[in-house]
Amino acid sequence: MSFNVEAVRQDFPILQQQVNDQPLVYLDNGATTQKPNSVIDAITNYYRCDNSNVHRGAHTLSDRATGHFEQARKTVQKFLNASSSDEIIWTKGTTEAINLVAFSWGLSELKQGDRVLVSHMEHHANIVPWQMVCQRTGAELVAIPVTDQGELDLNAFEALLDERVKFVSMVHVSNALGTVNPVADVIELAHKVGARVLIDGAQAVAHWSIDVQVLDCDFYVFSGHKLYGPTGIGALYGKAELLNQMTPFMGGGEMIETVTFAETTYNRLPYKFEPGTPNIAGAIGLAAAIEYLNQLDRQQVEQHEQDVLNYALERAEAYEGLRLIGSAKQRAGVLSFVLEGAHPQDVGMLLDQQGVAVRTGNHCAMPIMDFFGVPGTIRASFALYNTRADVDALFAALDKAKRLLF
Numbered sequence: 001m002s003f004n005v006e007a008v009r010q011d012f013p014i015l016q017q018q019v020n021d022q023p024l025v026y027l028d029n030g031a032t033t034q035k036p037n038s039v040i041d042a043i044t045n046y047y048r049c050d051n052s053n054v055h056r057g058a059h060t061l062s063d064r065a066t067g068h069f070e071q072a073r074k075t076v077q078k079f080l081n082a083s084s085s086d087e088i089i090w091t092k093g094t095t096e097a098i099n100l101v102a103f104s105w106g107l108s109e110l111k112q113g114d115r116v117l118v119s120h121m122e123h124h125a126n127i128v129p130w131q132m133v134c135q136r137t138g139a140e141l142v143a144i145p146v147t148d149q150g151e152l153d154l155n156a157f158e159a160l161l162d163e164r165v166k167f168v169s170m171v172h173v174s175n176a177l178g179t180v181n182p183v184a185d186v187i188e189l190a191h192k193v194g195a196r197v198l199i200d201g202a203q204a205v206a207h208w209s210i211d212v213q214v215l216d217c218d219f220y221v222f223s224g225h226k227l228y229g230p231t232g233i234g235a236l237y238g239k240a241e242l243l244n245q246m247t248p249f250m251g252g253g254e255m256i257e258t259v260t261f262a263e264t265t266y267n268r269l270p271y272k273f274e275p276g277t278p279n280i281a282g283a284i285g286l287a288a289a290i291e292y293l294n295q296l297d298r299q300q301v302e303q304h305e306q307d308v309l310n311y312a313l314e315r316a317e318a319y320e321g322l323r324l325i326g327s328a329k330q331r332a333g334v335l336s337f338v339l340e341g342a343h344p345q346d347v348g349m350l351l352d353q354q355g356v357a358v359r360t361g362n363h364c365a366m367p368i369m370d371f372f373g374v375p376g377t378i379r380a381s382f383a384l385y386n387t388r389a390d391v392d393a394l395f396a397a398l399d400k401a402k403r404l405l406f
């Protein structure tokens, strides 16, 4: 059976509404995706029936909550094909996961003369934490150049790789351009000089299956809310060997084994990195989102999404006065552009008035905006429930915006 997008749309109640008297066309999935009923139900059922603190083991509700919470961790483990659920650490999202690695790993491993490489197309979440840690340790943060097409310059990357490089942190899919980076090559090349590699999967996990063992990355991070799950929950995958060596980034309850005023010993993985009461409902909601995706044919989903994106690219290329930002060959989920002579924000407002939700601005990726010489772009970003009709609605709304602006 082929992918039935109309049936899928019925699973997302928020899509069935009018915004500004027009049917909602939601094209801001790069910022956050909408949630299917099964995710909303999983969260409300948890609060209705099982709400309790986890790992306290004192009563039935707590046991139940703990069971669901740890089952959710296993769901994430399978989703990424990690070899053990001990390698899955709950975080608030991608940002916290990168900070965890930058501070836990970086503060103890980096020193003067070392280098951390990030690409020129990173989200601020994958620049600023490394900058902070480099400032403290005396290591140097170096940006890997991109080409005029907005692709990673692999030759330049190879030229940068030497024994000074201790860490490479790179986005899998750029949220600002949609470029898909050749992360398997990046990981292999970085490992040859003994560097560790983190992949920021925030914009990738919704689009295709990830296998961290095949990739052989040291860390992989993502946010639940960009994967049809709730906000405030995400995950860090890390190789157990590395996580075991790392010192926790935050202290508190749950992450300890014993505490005296003289000394604290830490809990085993994964709890060592999870101080305080976790986002239990969030973890359960995220697992429900993964289960939602799992009952679909992910290859069909990917094909459908590529078809919608290719159609959007075709229309964009033929559209007068539109300049695409980034023209990578491998891309996913994102159409980033400017209209000659119009401020992206004005265009965004005029689209919103017609029920079309896009994001405008620098997309938390100022360095790549500077590279392309624009203060920001208009970004339409697609999810599995978007259709070619949504693309047509976007361009019809752009026609009207142009008439109003010029």
Ligand code: PMP
Pocket (backbone or CB within 6 Å): 030, 031, 092, 093, 094, 095, 096, 123, 125, 126, 171, 173, 174, 175, 200, 202, 203, 223, 364
């Ligand atoms: N990296 C990328 C590529 C992103 O798209 C985002 C979210 N826009 C982040 C990191 C940060 O994710 P979060 O805000 O969920 O922590």
